[in-house]
Structure formats: structure tokens, C-alpha cells
Amino acid sequence: xxRPDPSNRPRARFQVFRVPFLIAxxxxxxxGGGIWSTLVALDATVGFGAIKLGPWEAFPDAQTxxxxxxxxxxxxxxxxxLYASAEGLVFTAAVDSTGARLSGDCTYRxxxxxxxxxxxxxxxxxxxGAPPSITSDLPTALNSRTVxxxxxxxxxxxxxxxxxxxxxLAVSAGQPFRLTLTLFDTPTAGSSGLVDLxxxxxxxxxxGNA
Amino acid sequence: MLRSFxxxxxxxxxxxxxxxxxxxxxxxxxxxxxxxxxxxTRVLAKGERHRFYPLAEKPDQAGLAKDDPFLEVAVCSFxxxxxxxxxxxxxxxxxxxxxxxxxxxxxxxxxxxxxxxxGMLDVVIATPVQLTLLRKSLPEPIAExxxxxxxxxxxxxxxxxxxxxxxxxxxxxxxxxxxxxxPFEWRARNQF
Numbered sequence: 331x332x333r334p335d336p337s338n339r340p341r342a343r344f345q346v347f348r349v350p351f352l353i354a355x356x357x358x359x360x361x362g363g364g365i366w367s368t369l370v371a372l373d374a375t376v377g378f379g380a381i382k383l384g385p386w387e388a389f390p391d392a393q394t395x396x397x398x399x400x401x402x403x404x405x406x407x408x409x410x411x412l413y414a415s416a417e418g419l420v421f422t423a424a425v426d427s428t429g430a431r432l433s434g435d436c437t438y439r440x441x442x443x444x445x446x447x448x449x450x451x452x453x454x455x456x457x458x459g460a461p462p463s464i465t466s467d468l469p470t471a472l473n474s475r476t477v478x479x480x481x482x483x484x485x486x487x488x489x490x491x492x493x494x495x496x497x498x499l500a501v502s503a504g505q506p507f508r509l510t511l512t513l514f515d516t517p518t519a520g521s522s523g524l525v526d527l528x529x530x531x532x533x534x535x536x537x538g539n540a
Numbered sequence: 541m542l543r544s545f546x547x548x549x550x551x552x553x554x555x556x557x558x559x560x561x562x563x564x565x566x567x568x569x570x571x572x573x574x575x576x577x578x579x580x581t582r583v584l585a586k587g588e589r590h591r592f593y594p595l596a597e598k599p600d601q602a603g604l605a606k607d608d609p610f611l612e613v614a615v616c617s618f619x620x621x622x623x624x625x626x627x628x629x630x631x632x633x634x635x636x637x638x639x640x641x642x643x644x645x646x647x648x649x650x651x652x653x654x655x656x657x658x659g660m661l662d663v664v665i666a667t668p669v670q671l672t673l674l675r676k677s678l679p680e681p682i683a684e685x686x687x688x689x690x691x692x693x694x695x696x697x698x699x700x701x702x703x704x705x706x707x708x709x710x711x712x713x714x715x716x717x718x719x720x721x722x723p724f725e726w727r728a729r730n731q732f
Contacts, residue, residue, distance in 0.1 A: 352548055352549065352551075352552040353552070355552045355556060356553070356556040356559065357556070358556065359552075359553060359555075359556025359557060359560055360556045360558075360559025360562075361559075361560075361563065362560070363556065363563075363564075364560040364561070364562070364563025364564045364566075365563070365567070367560060367564045368563075368564050368567045368568060371564070371568070372568075372571075393639075393645065393646070394646060394647050395646035395647075397646075399568050400568060402572045402644075403567075403569075403571040403572055405578070405579070405645055406571055406572040406575040406577070406578040406644075406645065407571060407577060408577075409575075409578050409579050409582050409604075410579060410607065411604065411607065411613065411698050412579075412639075412645070412647075413639070414637070414639030414640075414647045414649075414698075415647065415650055416637060416639075416650035416651050416655055417637040417639055417650055417652060417700065418637070448635065448654070449704070451608050451609070451611075453609060460599070460605065461597075461606070461607060461608060463597050463609060464597075464609040464610070464703075464706070470609075471609045471610065473610050474704075475704040475705065476704065514635060514637070514652075515637070515652050515654060
């Protein structure tokens with residue numbers, strides 16, 4: 331290899347550190363990138379194989395041995411007690427029916443009906459937060475026995491930081507939230523005809539004090 | 541000179557990215573085997589095996605908590621290496637469900653009050669060998685139990701009971717408090 335100028339001392343010194351520098355770059359990218367991408371991937375999703383029904387998302391196979399490696403890794407890291415297929419199926423929604431993130435600054439109306447299930451529960455949580463306490467002073471959770479229904483069996487739930495008549499779920503103002511709808515003893519978990527299922531829609535009715 | 545260095549730097553970055561992808565795969569694939577935070581480790585941390593521990597709303601030391609405000613939940617870890625166990629709970633609650641998981645948190649079996657016999661919770665969990673022995677001469681007490689076969693000797697059980705309104709809480713808690721998941725006398729003496 332031709333050296334341009336042997337008397338150029340800074341460059342000679344630079345050349346000494348060139349190979350260790352390149353190795354350090356490669357190792358830093360490998361370890362930093364590998365660990366970071368894994369953390370992001372395990373945090374972002376429960377895995378592949380989600381059922382998507384409008385804004386709602388469920389993972390019916392996450393607790394089985396058929397789950398993909400990401401789902402298995404996620405559940406080993408999260409350490410949650412998942413629902414088995416005869417127990418229930420958890421749907422979560424982080425966005426409304428138009429795809430915009432759910433925010434505590436806005437008021438949403440959840441309406442329609444759920445897929446067939448013996449019992450369901452609905453509550454908002456902060457992203458990654460704990461489920462609400464049943465002893466809370468505000469109505470933070472509803473279930474199929476306590477919800478007020480219309481004569482045809484449908485129901486509407488207003489999700490807002492301020493009080494609403496009818497079914498009201500309280501959220502914290504100014505904070506994003508996600509909704510969890512759990513269907514218990516539902517044929518949905520074992521069914522393959524999931525496309526026909528209808529989930530309630532989540533429509534934004536206003537923001538701020540409007 | 542500079543150009544060759546830029547090329548080598550690009551090569552180093554490319555090597556790093558390939559290494560990152562490999563490390564990503566290695567971590568994702570091996571995490572279930574090394575995780576200290578998985579559900580089975582947390583259930584084991586609740587205490588001795590073969591008894592149900594109710595969960596509270598707040599996460600306990602092991603990090604387990606109820607996932608739904610309208611459910612009461614109890615967990616039990618089991619090891620059927622030395623003999624099968626029987627899961628029973630008396631009482632009448634509007635909804636209960638039972639899930640059996642192996643040590644890797646894969647679902648082995650699940651049942652709820654509608655799919656069980658007469659709404660009663662009475663399940664025997666055994667390995668295939670134990671089940672063969674059991675079927676040869678089914679002991680009288682478990683003649684009507686649901687027999688569940690599992691390849692994995694170790695695992696945990698989750699029992700849930702519904703509390704749609706506060707007045708259902710007392711029976712639901714009592715149902716979970718009276719639930720047992722313990723070994724039983726499964727081999728008649730005259731077999732030896």
C-alpha cells in the first residue's frame with residue numbers, strides 16, 4: 331500500500347487507530363442496534379397474527395404453542411397471565427375509527443354491538459398502564475351486565491374526561507389512552523370466520539370543551 | 541486514501557447492521573428460555589406449589605396483578621412429575637374459567653363453567669403415563685373428573701371468576717379461596 335507522505339505525523343497516528351475504530355463502529359452498531367431493535371419490536375406489538383376489526387386488534391393465538399417467536403418472546407418478557415381459548419379474547423384499540431390516536435382531550439362515542447359472548451368488559455387504560463380499580467370514584471370500567479342498552483340491544487358509551495349522561499367512561503384529560511374490550515366465553519376465539527364479526531365503532535364527537 | 545477509508549467505514553457499518561440483525565434474532569428466539577419475568581417464574585415466586593394464590597389489583601412482589609377489574613383471579617403452580625393433581629372448587633358463581641399452561645406459558649387446556657360437566661370444576665391433570673395407569677382402574681372419587689393429559693410435568697393454572705357487580709365479589713372470592721389443586725391418592729394399594 332502506498333503511503334502518501336511518511337512525514338505527515340497526524341495521519342500516521344490516525345492510521346494506527348483506523349482498524350480499532352472500524353471494529354468499534356461495527357460492534358457498537360451490532361450491539362446497540364440489535365438490543366434497541368429487539369426492545370422496540372417487543373414493546374411495539376404482541377406479535378404477528380393479529381385480528382384487526384376496525385380500530386380493534388386481538389391476538390387469539392398469542393397464548394398457544396403456535397404463537398410466532400415474537401409473540402412468545404413478548405409474553406415471556408411481559409409476564410402476563412393470558413386468556414386461554416375457552417376463557418376469553420382481548421381486543422384493544424389505541425386509535426378511533428378514522429385511525430387517529432385516542433386522546434383524553436377529546437370525547438369519543440363507542441356504539442354498535444359486540445361479537446357473541448357471554449360477558450364482556452370494557453375499560454380505558456393509559457398505554458402500558460394498569461387496569462382501573464373497581465373501587466374508583468369515577469366510572470372507569472363497564473361490563474355487559476352494567477351497561478345501559480337501547481331497546482334493540484345495542485349500546486353507546488361516551489368516553490370523555492368530563493361527565494356524560496348515559497354510559498360514561500372517565501379518562502384523564504390530556505393523556506393518550508387505549509381501550510380494552512375483553513369478550514369472555516366467546517366463539518370468536520376459536521372461529522376462523524372472523525371477517526364477519528362486527529365490533530363497536532369508536533367515533534370522535536369533539537375535542538376540548540366542545 | 542480517504543476514499544478507501546470511506547469504503548471501509550461503509551463496510552464496518554454494513555457488518556454492524558448484519559450483526560445487529562443476527563443479535564436481534566438471537567435475543568428474540570432465546571428470550572423465552574432465559575426470561576426472569578415470564579408468567580411461570582412469577583407464579584412460582586408466589587410460594588409453594590399445589591395451592592391457589594389469589595391476585596390483587598396492585599402488582600405483588602412477583603409482578604402479578606389482576607388484568608381486569610371485573611374478575612377475581614387465582615394462580616397455582618404444579619409439578620406432576622411424582623403424581624397427578626386434581627383441581628376442584630365448590631360453589632356456584634356466574635362464570636368461572638380455568639386455564640392450564642406449561643412452563644413456557646403455552647396453553648395446554650382450558651375450560652369454563654359452560655363447557656364443564658354440570659358447571660362443576662373437577663379436573664385431573666396427569667402425564668400420558670399416569671393417565672394410562674389411571675384409566676386402567678379409575679379410582680372412584682375421580683370417576684367423573686375431566687382427565688387432562690399434558691406432556692410437560694411442570695406448569696401453572698389460572699382460575700378466574702367473574703364479579704360483574706360488587707355484590708358478586710364475596711362468592712367469587714370464596715370460590716377461589718376454596719379451590720384446591722393438590723395431589724391425590726391415585727394408585728390403589730393392591731396395584732403393588
